Amino acid sequence: MPTQVPVKRSPSRLSAAAPLYTQIAESLLDQIESGKLAPGSRLAPERELSQTLGVNRMTLRQALRVLETQGLLIRRQGHGTYIAEQKIERQAGTLISFTRGMERRGHKPGAKVLAFTERPVEASVAVHLKLPVSAPVYEIHRLRLVNQEPVLLERFTIPANAFPNLACHDLATRSLYEIMETEYGVVVSKARQSLEPVVATEYEAELLGIKPGAALMLEHRLSFDKADRPVEYSKDLFRGDRFRFVTDMASLEL
Amino acid sequence: MPTQVPVKRSPSRLSAAAPLYTQIAESLLDQIESGKLAPGSRLAPERELSQTLGVNRMTLRQALRVLETQGLLIRRQGHGTYIAEQKIERQAGTLISFTRGMERRGHKPGAKVLAFTERPVEASVAVHLKLPVSAPVYEIHRLRLVNQEPVLLERFTIPANAFPNLACHDLATRSLYEIMETEYGVVVSKARQSLEPVVATEYEAELLGIKPGAALMLEHRLSFDKADRPVEYSKDLFRGDRFRFVTDMASLEL
DNA sequence: TTGGTTTATTGGTCTATGCCAACGGCGAGG
DNA sequence: CCTCGCCGTTGGCATAGACCAATAAACCAA
Structure with a gap:
């Protein structure tokens, strides 16, 4: 199996193609998700693979490290x-939009906007968003559906x-993150998030x-842009x- | 501020000192936790720091990456x-023993062993532990206390x-992981773990x-050794x- | 057959170097 | 006074090459 990657190198100065190691990781991810690379199967050795891909071994290793931390690859020295193996329920430690996450797993996500209001921000939230007191924010309540069934109640606060x-x-069909990216x-x-169980x-x-009193997972999330x-x-x-929130952990305990 | 690191280099063939980048990360972690490096303060530029430490910039960067993924450092290009800033409630995505985690936060952990039994493994658990059917396992139930108050009910299954x-x-005073490491x-x-809310x-x-019906967090965990x-x-x-389960996420979304 | 030793393989670490890309500040021009 | 663009600083990416360390298989000796 060739494990081809049609690499877009930016010949200096040209358009900003994504970093090489990202492209490689993405390509491998595709091959894993499409089943071309079966769970349990072995990848070519780093030296060999880097040569067939025409990149330096260090660059390849950076790509592999990304996938390893996602729990998609397992590397063993001398081996x-x-x-x-596992199907991977998408990592709790990975930032991925609900919409995209569901699509990847073959579900049809839906949404119903319950409320869309503009109002001054409350003090407790202003601190987190680093806004002056009473700055205008949008507050959006949205019910997310998977296969027509309601599974998630979202309550966003966004600087207006x-x-x-x-x-x-259209918040009913588009992902909020997608709108933020393409429109703004x-x-x-x-992001920094916390999970806690509530009823x-x-x-x-x-x-x-x-039923009232059933167990819910409350997720607080504060998201940041590149700056x-x-x-x-x-x-x-x-x-x-x-829902289950899955995490793979490597012991980086120092 | 010197940011000194007394590096143990293994002069070839000699004892296997920990990898350089690990030593550097550990040293920086110490300086952060001890307050010598204050939250919000800026580190020396990579080129400069690597020189004062006497290591290659790439090696330093590997150390910085470790701390960055732990949420302890923030790197900004051109900046x-x-x-x-934050004190960091220890990451949900970081493998750290309950005992050590509590000690770091200045709490006194305690434990009370409720049950210690040896019996054949159930089929559902055998799959995870990769044991033959009915292989003997220990099942341990332990109540963990923080400042005398019960906060966590642990239920381990371990290949006997x-x-x-x-x-x-002594499971009442020692960490299970610590016993595994020093005694065996x-x-x-x-580890691979999942979180879900239950009542x-x-x-x-x-x-x-x-009270019955109160919200609890159920954590399933499957731990692996180095092999x-x-x-x-x-x-x-x-x-x-x-408890709150905190996660910092960098967008490695591919 | 058993048990240790060697050897090839493969991932892990480290160095050295070069250029790119984002950011902030400063100075020229309006 | 403001704005735009240049430029230095700083982290990000990629290359090349060397050696270390863990693993398993092949091998040899008792």
């Missing part, structure tokens, strides 16, 4: 690099000034189609009977 | 590398053959000192009102 006329865009040029590149209130249970500006603060409620 | 006479060691030479280096049963509530052999399967129940 080889293998495609990880950074995203003028956000209401013009804002790429979410980092459903009457109201939440009604919306999510479960480390906070762009979104949200509190999402996941149905506990529909 | 500099900074010590992260790999850890003979485990009962001889087994170093847990990887407390009567029994669990009784043990944890909360990728599964060494522990456990189901831990955290009190939802005492």
Whole structure:
């Protein structure tokens, strides 16, 4: 198997093609997800693979490291690099939009906008978003569906000034991150989130189609763009009977 | 600020000192935790720092990358590398023993062993631990305390053959991982875990000192040693009102 | 057959170097 | 005074090459 990667090298000065190692990682990811590289199978040795790809071994290694930290590859010294066995429920530690995550797993995501309001920001949230008191923000409540079934209640708070006329865009079908990126040029590149278990209130249970008192996962998330500006603060409620949050951990305990 | 690192280089063939980049990362971690490097302050530029440390810039960068993925450093191109602001509630994505994690935060961890039994493994767990059917395993139930208050119910399953006479060691005061490492030479280096919210049963509530129906976090964990052999399967129940699971994410979304 | 030793393979670490890309500040021009 | 563009600083990417360390298979000796 050739493991070809049609690499776009930027011949100096030209357009900013994605970094080589990213392209390689992406290509390998495709081959894994499409099944061309079967779970459990071994990759060619680094030296060999780097040569067939026409890149330096160090560059290849950077690509492999990305996939390794995602739990997709397993490397063993003196042994080889293998495609990880499990199907991988997408990592909790990986920033990926709900929309894209669901699509990857073959589900059809849907959304229903429950509320879209513009109002002054509350003090507690202003701190996180680094906004002056009472700065205008959008507050969006959205119910996410998978195969017609409600599974997630999203509650975003977004600085209104950074995203003028956000209401013009179709939040019922498009991913928020996708809108931010294509319409406003804002790429979410980092986030800090926390998870905690809670029980459903009457109201939440009604919306999510479960019983009051059922277990929910509350996810707080503060997202940043490339320049480390906070762009979104949200509190999402996941149905506990529909989601598991998976993490692979390597012991980097120092 | 000198940022000195007394590096142990292995002059070829000699003892296997830890990798340089690990030593550097560890040294920086110490300086951060001790406050010598204050949050928000800027690190020396990579080129300069690598020179004062007497290592190659690439080696230094590998050390910085480790700390960056732990959320301890923030690097910005054309700008500099900074010590992260927050105190960091220890990462959910980082493998660290409960005992050590609590100690770092200045709490006094305690434990009470509720059950220690040896019995044949159930089929569902055998799959994960890669054991033959009905192989003997230890099942340990342990209640973890912080400042005298019960906060966590641990339920381990461990292959009995790999850890003979485990009962001889003091599980009430020592960390399981610490016992595995010092008594059996087994170093847990990887784990795969999942989190999901559940509600407390009567029994669990009784043990944890909360009300039935309160929110709990159920953590499934499968741990591996360096050779990728599964060494522990456990189901831990955290009190939802005492824990938050924090994750920093960099967008490695491919 | 058994048990240790050697050897080839393969990932891990480290060095040395060069250029690219993002950012901030400064100075020239309006 | 403001704005635009140049330029230096700094992290990011990629190359080339060397040696270390863990692994397993082949090998040899008792």
